[in-house]
Amino acid sequence: MHRVKFRSCLIALATGMTLIVSGCDQPAPPVTGAAPTMRLLSESQYRNIIADLFGAQITVGGSFDPLVRTNGLLTVGATNARITPAGLEQFDRMARSIAEQVVSEANRDVLIPCKPASVSSPDDACATAFYKNVGRILYRHPLTDDEVRSPVAVAAAAGRDLGNFYDGIASGLAGMMVSPSFLFSIDATEPDPSLPGKVRLDGYAKAARLSFFLWNTTPDDQLLTAAEKGALHDKKGLNAQVDRMLGSPKLETGMRAFFNDMLAFDDFAKIEKDSIIYPSFSAAVAEDAKEQSLRTIVDLLITQQGDYRDLFTTRKTFMSGPLGRIYRVPVDRPDGGWIPYEFPEGDQRAGLITQISFAALYSHPGRSSPTLRGRAIRESLLCQKIPDPPGDVDFSLFNDPNSPNKTARDRLSAHATQPACAGCHKLTDPIGLAMERIDGAGQLRTTESGASIDPSGDLDGVKFTDAVGLGKAMRDNPAVPPCIVNRVYSYATGRTPERTEQPLLNHFEKQFTSAQFRLPKLLQSIAASDALFAVAAPEARAAAAPPEKDNKS
């Protein structure tokens, strides 16, 4: 039997199969699981849920409290997030606005499945039908009787007071949308029948975890139905749902959210450039720069099912009119549309880190920043932590317009002679300086203040001559695959992997490597693993955990 599995695995690899290679997966190491969590919905998840449930015509206004990036991901930060009083006010305001739109005359006939006996008075039966229907999607499980009773009572009271059934319905709906059951993805547990004395995530919590991981939205009807039937506790049923989800167009939405998080693209919301120094950089350029990178990622990793590492060397991307002005390439879509575009062989643009998004995001408003860029590469793409700079850094060398140090390399060389700074700059600058021929707005240049820019450097001992060379060094860097594995797993579980989980991460990395670094395989491995759903009561975890050690690796 083992021989058969091994053979099918070899055949699959030899024929370049990129999808799931069944039969060749080694069993995953056992996992203890982490404590159940409550994860606050992200802004994009909130918006996706509303769009899925009520349609894209519903406007979601208002602002969301920022999340704290943890282990490189806002999603992990969301696990520890709380709702501030001001944040709750915002959620309340949004909920009321959404509810009003749902019951509006334009939408009510479509979104509310029944008609009240009288518009001017409550109708508990119709209200119950409506809340059961939307509540299953909002709360990601069928509502209990208590959960139904509450909004129905609110709708009845408000409907009576306001003399309008629909106003009552809106009140009840708004109440549901500020409930923790909606705003948090809650790890509900139940006794595990196969392991007496242990607990497991219930089917609905598993469905939510899968859905937010792969689709960045609430489970759909099929997934909830599978949860209801207990199919997600069964390997076959789980695999069927995972395969279905990986084949869904919603996977693109999910992976956009993941890479948006991993690459800290949420910072585009606050990107600023000095319009005197970079007149060509605009809000449209910033928006399109982000979109370009996400399109590149989705096309390579999802549509083409390509090698993740090629993200650092690919010359294929997409181009819009605003970006064409920065890249200085023609775009036959001045109307704002996108065209596929491939940078020619030998071009200074190849790979994610040479795109405008990366170059502009990790720069200052008026100049580039080899340090920010180097740090972003180390932290976001290689999962290496760079300490924050001390609070009393002397930036006069950088801000002096009459400095004899014309290029960033000159200035950083002078700066890095200070012992307190040298340690970190040795890690960031040799790679950040490789991108210096791309200015703070993402435009190519060869000189700075009249001096020629030297973009050569080395990454962990691998020398290169420019940013494209850095991309090639990145592609072959052994830290790249384990980093994406770590990030995907963290994103899926909403927490930083524990040290005891390193064998598990190694296992996923091995599968990822065997699958020629195809992202869908990594997603499948994690989504269908026991590890994704593993939970343990705190006392069980304490008993299972080894003594704490200082791990600097």
Added chain:
Amino acid sequence: MSNTKAFSEITRRTGAVLATALVLAVSFAANAQPKTLGFVITTWNTGLYESKFVDECPEGFNIGYDEIWWRGLSKPERARLTDNGLKSRLDRYFNAIRRGPNKEDVCMNPTIVKDPPLLTVEGKVSYGANLDGNADGSATANTCKHENFTGLDGTPGIDNQMYRLLGCVYGFRSYGQFEVNANENRKSNGNGMTLIEVTGVDDEKNDNDVKVSFYRAIDQYTLDGGGNFTPFASYRVDAAGGKLRYGSAVKGRIENGVLTTDEGDVNLPFYGNYTYMNQEIKDMRLRLELSEDGAKVNGMASGYYGVDQLMFYIGGLGPISSTAISNCPSIYLAAHELADGHPDPQTGKCTALSSAYNFRAVAAFIIHPKAEQTASADQK
């Protein structure tokens, strides 16, 4: 990287991927296929040399037809029209423009009234080129006798009768309403935008054989947040129904980074002051100073501009003429007197004015229509 390779790649993909003729506007390294430069004209001004103290107009600027009309009114008429001075605003233009004996529009009938003669330029220096090839302004087979200017660099024999005609008309000076309005109109609505394409460029510094073509853009200008023209934007050429509506071309050369062309009859789009024009400039030649970064360039076009074409434009300027201080009848008569090019074979009178136009442009990618679209349109 080799920009040349970049261009080659773009050109190669032109058919396969985009199926468009994409024209790159930036510089490329040597040793490869000829490259193409593209520009979109951003401002276009009649080439009027303006001295610091307006010495070229020793008697001052001309008065417009509002003032001519007002000065011709008797005191009782002024009292009647202003309601004995109680009217704070008087519709001067509509009265002034219809001051023919029978209320005729004097722009449509410029000889129906006898207005003061136009004050013309008396200066000696001008923008422009020696269009007729001689330095003394004497008549030739294709020109009429006229007075020459000296160029700003001392070049003798500069022909620019358009300057002599309009240099003392306030509205046509660089700060005058006609010129400012026209540039602003094009900037805001994208009408009449001219694209210049230089093809067959082997060396951007020195190349003795290039082709310069002119097109109309159908996309509006790309502006930055400060309202400035953004270089390296893409513009599609006007090819309604698959056929180019413009596309005049002349041969040229580049010497030390300055592009000059042979003369040729060129059609250019124009829009300004509510008037669309298909301008024909006869015997036009171009001078374009290419910049190091290729982003922004300055240029001058010179050639003969038809009097009828000019009067069509001036006649259509309408109420703006009030604030621009202009007068059709005076300009009409002077234009015919000053015309120095393209004599009518029947009458021998010249029909066009030597002229010059200063313009600015920014680098642009010029997008030609898809080959298959053009082909199918041609087949119809």
